[in-house]
Amino acid sequence: MEIMNYSRFILSLAQVLLILGLAPAVSWFIKKMKAASQNRVGPTLLQVYADLRKLFRKGMVISERASWIFHCMPYVLFSVTLVAASMVPVFFEGSLLGFMGDLIVFVYLLALGKFFLALAALDTGTSFGGMGSSREMTLSSLAEPALLLALFALAYHAKTLSLEGLAAHFNRQASFRILFFTLPALGALLIVAIAESGRIPVDNPATHLELTMIHEAMILEYSGPYLALIEWSHEIKQLIFLSLLANVFFPWGLSNAEGIAGLLFSPAVYLLKIFSLAFVIGWIEILSAKLRLFRVPDLLGVAYVLAVLSLLGQLMMGRWM
Amino acid sequence: MEQEWILSIIHLTSMAFLVTSFALLVSPQLFSCIRFYAIHSFFLAVITLSTAFYNHVYHLIISAVLTLVLKTIVIPQIFFRMIRRLGMRKEVETYINIPLSLLFSTLLVFISFYGVGNMKALDPPLSKEFVSISVSTLFLGMFMMTTRKKALTQVLGLLLIENGLFLMGVTTTFGMPLLVEIGIFFDVLVGAIIMGVFVFKIRGAFEGIDVDKLTMLKG
Numbered sequence A: 001m002e003i004m005n006y007s008r009f010i011l012s013l014a015q016v017l018l019i020l021g022l023a024p025a026v027s028w029f030i031k032k033m034k035a036a037s038q039n040r041v042g043p044t045l046l047q048v049y050a051d052l053r054k055l056f057r058k059g060m061v062i063s064e065r066a067s068w069i070f071h072c073m074p075y076v077l078f079s080v081t082l083v084a085a086s087m088v089p090v091f092f093e094g095s096l097l098g099f100m101g102d103l104i105v106f107v108y109l110l111a112l113g114k115f116f117l118a119l120a121a122l123d124t125g126t127s128f129g130g131m132g133s134s135r136e137m138t139l140s141s142l143a144e145p146a147l148l149l150a151l152f153a154l155a156y157h158a159k160t161l162s163l164e165g166l167a168a169h170f171n172r173q174a175s176f177r178i179l180f181f182t183l184p185a186l187g188a189l190l191i192v193a194i195a196e197s198g199r200i201p202v203d204n205p206a207t208h209l210e211l212t213m214i215h216e217a218m219i220l221e222y223s224g225p226y227l228a229l230i231e232w233s234h235e236i237k238q239l240i241f242l243s244l245l246a247n248v249f250f251p252w253g254l255s256n257a258e259g260i261a262g263l264l265f266s267p268a269v270y271l272l273k274i275f276s277l278a279f280v281i282g283w284i285e286i287l288s289a290k291l292r293l294f295r296v297p298d299l300l301g302v303a304y305v306l307a308v309l310s311l312l313g314q315l316m317m318g319r320w321m
Numbered sequence B: 001m002e003q004e005w006i007l008s009i010i011h012l013t014s015m016a017f018l019v020t021s022f023a024l025l026v027s028p029q030l031f032s033c034i035r036f037y038a039i040h041s042f043f044l045a046v047i048t049l050s051t052a053f054y055n056h057v058y059h060l061i062i063s064a065v066l067t068l069v070l071k072t073i074v075i076p077q078i079f080f081r082m083i084r085r086l087g088m089r090k091e092v093e094t095y096i097n098i099p100l101s102l103l104f105s106t107l108l109v110f111i112s113f114y115g116v117g118n119m120k121a122l123d124p125p126l127s128k129e130f131v132s133i134s135v136s137t138l139f140l141g142m143f144m145m146t147t148r149k150k151a152l153t154q155v156l157g158l159l160l161i162e163n164g165l166f167l168m169g170v171t172t173t174f175g176m177p178l179l180v181e182i183g184i185f186f187d188v189l190v191g192a193i194i195m196g197v198f199v200f201k202i203r204g205a206f207e208g209i210d211v212d213k214l215t216m217l218k219g
Helices: A004-037 A045-057 A068-085 A104-121 A126-159 A163-172 A179-196 A224-249 A260-287 A293-318 B002-026 B028-057 B060-086 B098-116 B129-147 B151-173 B176-204 B211-217
Strands: none
Touching: A004 A068, A004 A260, A045 A104, A045 A126, A045 A224, A068 A104, A068 A179, A068 A224, A068 A260, A104 A224, A126 A163, A126 A179, A126 A293, A163 A224, A179 A224, A179 A260, A179 A293, A179 B002, A179 B129, A224 A260, A293 B002, A293 B098, A293 B129, B002 B098, B002 B129, B002 B151, B028 B129, B028 B151, B060 B098, B060 B151, B060 B176, B098 B129, B129 B151, B176 B211
16 A cells, blocks of 8 residues: 555656656647648757757846736746646546645636736736736636536536546546537637637737737746746646646546556557647647637637536436436 | 447437537528538438437438438528529628627527426437427527528528427427428428528518618508
């Protein structure tokens, strides 16, 4: 029993480290796809890590009007994202801080990070920061009900609110039979994941055009290590959402810490799932144009309705099933 | 085992049926609206087919094939031709915007779900969620008819209602006698054509198919 707990601990720690290391690579993969679609070469895999390293070594230029919020925001954002990351099961059924809280804590930890991001953008008093944070808050207030409701729809079937429990439950289900409600929930969560990670139909991560930017407008004042922390936590957040999608909707290959073969096998399956999901998101990014800001609520409304239908579908069918 | 597979397919397609009615309701382009109607009818045909196999009512296969041919191929083609000949604008014009109509239609689905209750009176033989799904499709069709400005999209709302009624008929009573059913299909086809002619007449008289202008008929 003692050894069992010890190995679980090691494994969950490895999961968090994997997320930390893998996050820039997933962003790189989408960037590379986009570059390939435009007949460019694109950066190499080492480039993204080199960029992060370079940013960590640089000096910072900070506005003299910046208050303590400006200074503590990158740390708050990064630590909150890290805690949220350690609540998600990655390649085996447990997670490091899974005992700590359920999916409500998970959603609002991410919201706390976003809150500080918006505050810090207002802090220096530039017009871009204010614009960016107002946009971000508007959109996230619309994305949040969809995200929560989609997770609740899944939790209703699993009869548990913990993320570990969700992944374990859907791992044991016959996947075809529950497709009728997981499919709408998957659609809802995919839209929310795209909105939260600032991907193209909602936000464009590759441009600094003042008319369109949301996330970039908020971090315009940051440089050096602070910027590196913010960028990194943004990438981690994107990977968390992808892992959640992968482990709830495609739960095959999630190992339960028994047997070496499963443990060797499951990270490979995990990588395969993550990169195929990243492929889907990159494909959406290539095919679609960025939505006008006033049309984004329509998209998030669609996510909300899909989440409602997922819950309602379970009630309709479940009454007699 | 096989029955269970068919039942899962039925659940899946009925969900897709509901989602497609929403898509039909909120799609901003006229062409995609008609395409969604075709997809909607396709799912209807799949449900009819799986009902036929699940309950061993094989005359429903003919209904399924007729649905597939008429509603997913012929009627959308008629509409496409109509749009091309009218040369009308491609955007759907509504009285209320998309997020609000999404909210309203969600509310309508809720109402039909709770309003239908546990349906002891109907006691349908197949999986019983179809009564609430067809009632909500009815509601969504009515909602579409009341909030659209163009005559063509109102016709689409009417066809949505017809799909809901057909679903109700198939799943609660395994369809009417085949002769009646074929008659209904013919009615729908002729109805679509007649309404097309109406749309042309409306445009001829009022230089547009915006039904707001019909109020000018009042003395």
